[in-house]
Amino acid sequence: MDKLKRYRLLCHFIADEYKFIEQLKSWEVFADTTEYQQQSYKRIEKWEQERQQIADYIKSISNERYRVMYYLFYIKGMTKRAIAEKLGVNERYLHRLWRKSEKELTPYE
Structure with a gap:
């Protein structure tokens, strides 16, 4: 990633x-x-x-939540804290979701 x-x-x-x-x-x-x-x-x-x-x-990215997270972080340059607020989840949950997405998604080459 x-x-x-x-x-x-x-x-x-x-x-x-x-x-x-x-x-x-x-x-x-x-x-x-x-x-x-x-x-x-x-x-x-x-x-x-x-x-x-x-x-x-x-x-x-087929999973909408992952796609939105990656878009906000990589394209828009938002912090993970700001993304968590925007998605209405706590920061700890976002970090768990992020780790899960890294395991599930095919790495970008």
């Missing part, structure tokens, strides 16, 4: 890469940055695909 944590990291990578592209565009006055921009867009495309694969995996 650790690979699912990469979703949020990819969001940061993509945002930073777009900032870098804007910086490259501002440097065009001094040098041709087209090749660097193309490389950046390729990286963004690769990261977007990986991010979409993670989102698709979470959407494919």
Whole structure:
């Protein structure tokens, strides 16, 4: 399940890469940055695909409660405490449910 944590990291990578592209565009006055921009867009495309694969995996989880937990944690970035409150369960129960989901679900590869 650790690979699912990469979703949020990819969001940061993509945002930073777009900032870098804007910086490259501002440097065009001094040098041709087209090749660097193309490389950046390729990286963004690769990261977007990986991010979409993670989102698709979470959407494919058949157990609705697990799917909601994973969506809120990995995609929305909520804490487990906040998820427990949102689901109307206590934090201890959520942690038990989380461990159970990790045993039952096919790991994301």
